[in-house]
Amino acid sequence: MSDQGEFSGELIGWHDPDENRQWVRENKSRQRSDKRTTVADAIRKYVPDGSLVAMGGFGHIRIPMALIYELVRQRKRDLTVIGKTAVHDIDILIGGGCVSRVEVAYAFGHELRGLSPCGRRAVENGQVKVTGEISNAGYQWRFLAAAMGVPFMPVRSMLGTDTIKHSSARVIKDPWSGKPICLVPACYPDVALFHVHRCDQYGNAQIDGIMIEDFELARAARRLIITTEEIIDHEEIQRQPWRTVIPFYLVDAVIEVPFGAHPTEMPVTYYFDEEHIAHWLDVSKTPEGTKKYFEEYVFGVPDFEAYLEKVGGIRLLTHLKQVMKLQPDAASSTDGAS
């Protein structure tokens, strides 16, 4: 730690709050306009090569897979990915050759499902560079700082460890207690990709189940692309406006994509496709298998709907809904062990 309490991690996604205010003023429309578009157009328009990208959801939960596959399909390159418990999403993006850098809270792993063959391969052979380390709470509070338009957030974790030494945080003396405290810098992703349960054509969105980091992340990201299980009438939003977790002025693009989180879980709606996840974890053990996966499921199909047909179509999707609805029992007969 330097005298200024600085560390060696690269500062990713930070902007001077005044610079970001100016950017918001000029680029985020406060007009309630129809933002419906296509997955392909949204990715083309808002995710240039080299972008700093964050995904809503967590692990294998509520991951915007239609958008993820489209990034691969459009052969996006040199992305820096925010590794905030980035699991299936970052794995697919690394396998697809889209990623050159990751800031890591949690990446290259699949929780209970084990480590990520292709993610680990990429970082161990130097194809993907880790820009720095951070903790989950630290990352989420970087989003909170950005959402609030302040330059940093105080945090009492990471202190004293190598995690902070390889982070972009700083340590100062708390003026009240006199104790050292960690400050994490605001993080404004260039673009965040979300999949939600329902939203209107303007982007006012509702999410069921846990919010994870998405309240803060939606407000921190400069651009926000939302796929949704269903586009609902604005009147439905108006009926219970307190259910809106993402107001329209944060949203740049809206696309209706039923089952848009497959093979990950959409809370209270459909369960993981454990077989497909296991298949990916299996084939991605080799570069060849990885390549074949993308030929089959991304380049081999025109769009996400065709992908859904390929992975099992209505029969499978109906089953995954039943597994979710009928849990715990139905679920326990099809879960992880497959």
Added chain:
Amino acid sequence: MSDQGEFSGELIGWHDPDENRQWVRENKSRQRSDKRTTVADAIRKYVPDGSLVAMGGFGHIRIPMALIYELVRQRKRDLTVIGKTAVHDIDILIGGGCVSRVEVAYAFGHELRGLSPCGRRAVENGQVKVTGEISNAGYQWRFLAAAMGVPFMPVRSMLGTDTIKHSSARVIKDPWSGKPICLVPACYPDVALFHVHRCDQYGNAQIDGIMIEDFELARAARRLIITTEEIIDHEEIQRQPWRTVIPFYLVDAVIEVPFGAHPTEMPVTYYFDEEHIAHWLDVSKTPEGTKKYFEEYVFGVPDFEAYLEKVGGIRLLTHLKQVMKLQPDAASSTDGAS
């Protein structure tokens, strides 16, 4: 401003984060137990004279009036009140002689309804001391810091004004931008009083409409007393756990008090009792009138139910529900002009 960036406002409600962690460890039960009690017992147990008190809600919205009147009935003294847009609540408490100090973001006023005769009288004749000034955002972010267990929160307002000079905030140099930034100290009220739409016997609470500052305040307060329009079965909470804004482990006491916010508004449930508020603003112009009000509506009745009978009973309360439901039209025929 001193070299340390200090100002002259008294530091109210701050604790060293480690001291507060220890207090939480020893005093906040993580056991899901039945917390139902009475208004009288809850106030007796959790609000000793001299407490630092904060009220949920805002202005004339969702104010826990049954608890407020009980503070007067039990002749609580020497309270320090958190003036976070404290309007009808603090006015009644000052009139009732319970308050000796206020930290002010907004107090002594009634928004569109004008200034507060009895609040102004008390502060102008020295009966009530103002400990310091702050802004609404500043106050609410003091609660956020406390809820997070960090010593302070960075804020970009108040800077350069007399408001900050009379606050307990400090100014430091942001290590990233090099610009001055205001830090507001965490604020942990000794007790917070809330009125909610529904909660279970353990305290898991749901609120409809705007949340105002209550998510943060519920987590900042050391003790939390909740009155509720209705106590519901735990099973109802379990059905949509994402509707829980206050989890049980934050709550110390639960009391079912229908119309517990009267004469203030309970969002989407019943409207202001504009006549009663106007009556208070009228009689509180003189100490005698104020005294008479309390004799009639607090000391003259055994409890809040008797108060409700006195102010108009079922007929009035039904009307206030209709005004809310039938808005805008019905409302416009009975609102402010009375």
Added chain:
Amino acid sequence: MTEKLRYNLTELLACVAADLLKDGCSVFVGTGLPLVAGMLAQRTHAPGLLIIFEAGGIGPQVPVLPISVGDSRTYYKASAASSMHDVMSASQAGYMDYGFLGGAAMDCYGNVNTTVIGDWSHPKVRLPGSGGANDVSSFCWRTIYLMRQQSPRTFVKKLDFVTSPGYLTGPGSRERAGLPAGNGPYRVITQLGVYDFHEVTKCMRLLVLHPGVTIQQVKEASEFEILIPDDITVSPEPTPEQLRILREIDPRGMVISK
């Protein structure tokens, strides 16, 4: 004003204020005249105006004038009913184009006092304090002030208390204090006219006179010197359409009858 019979001052101020609000912009309002102006703009030239309330109401179709900033009507048919944290954060992050405030007294830099008249520790008159005003004037891109009683006692050389920041002590002083860059007081509307602030000196400047008001009246109603340029325009009078809509917005005349 010979038009006295056709419209009152409040109605004039509401129309003047409404005309300042561009369509497709966001405006942070309290209740009272600022909200009346916002609703009027929304029902005339700015249907896409995004009205936001401090307590969490975001983009409501306000039916009739709310009495309180937290009134259910502030999120009636809204896009979101959120929290003060959310709204203040969005403001601090640069999403709020206009802020609308009142004030008891103002100086030539647009600093405002809503805290005390007299000495802070022994006030002659205790006012409510900042509320959200300091935040609004710190965060919003353009802050508009409505003060219906301009006089040498309200337009003063030195405020008893600077509750909310205008241009503080002059050019660059907001930025030096650490406030967000490039924003500040935009317009001041009084019973006499409309003022802005000089690009360089940040001092108050007369921009528009209300019908029948003279420059002399403006000068006499200020303790500090107001810049008077050569080209002064006159506020348009409220149209019958605007007056009709105002009565629709505030049927009981809670605000506009004052």
Added chain:
Amino acid sequence: MTEKLRYNLTELLACVAADLLKDGCSVFVGTGLPLVAGMLAQRTHAPGLLIIFEAGGIGPQVPVLPISVGDSRTYYKASAASSMHDVMSASQAGYMDYGFLGGAAMDCYGNVNTTVIGDWSHPKVRLPGSGGANDVSSFCWRTIYLMRQQSPRTFVKKLDFVTSPGYLTGPGSRERAGLPAGNGPYRVITQLGVYDFHEVTKCMRLLVLHPGVTIQQVKEASEFEILIPDDITVSPEPTPEQLRILREIDPRGMVISK
């Protein structure tokens, strides 16, 4: 172990871990063995155990073992389904009694590495990183570690990388670094036994041996010296009732069959 046929190591560890959790306390868990232990405790001696998940699940009646920390089952019939901000804030504010973690390697002060094996910039093996582990070990009052492969390569003198804090460099070093006061590693459970940390030196100390394990095995399975007191107890073997419940919790043996 002659009991091999009646229970496996994972079942033993789950029972040992469950016994550490007091009723009426809160525990911050991930999925896998820690959650199995929490669910077991809840279904035996600690029905009032409050189980909390990083992604927002608060007090669920977990039906069967979730696969992911965000799995819908982590808030099945829960008291609240909240956010990481809410859960991490509550933890930082002192509401979390126990934290449950695993680790690839640990030193004598209970510091843990889950980031890299080898050099950080050119890792031999890249592990997932901190995730919430650094936060859990910083915030929770008592952190319990489950490491099923104690060996001189996992109990090391010097970690390649300190991902999450134990007692750092010894007594008082957590506080000096600014971490919350008075908390830290509580127990370490391995395939050989259970360890705690010396009150004064904060060095790891043997507390309990699993059935059939010798002190010699413990010593041989560590690069650093483990304190060996005179009074060592032996872990109770899983009861038939515990084994029955474990199969109920993890019917497919995702965790306990390993």
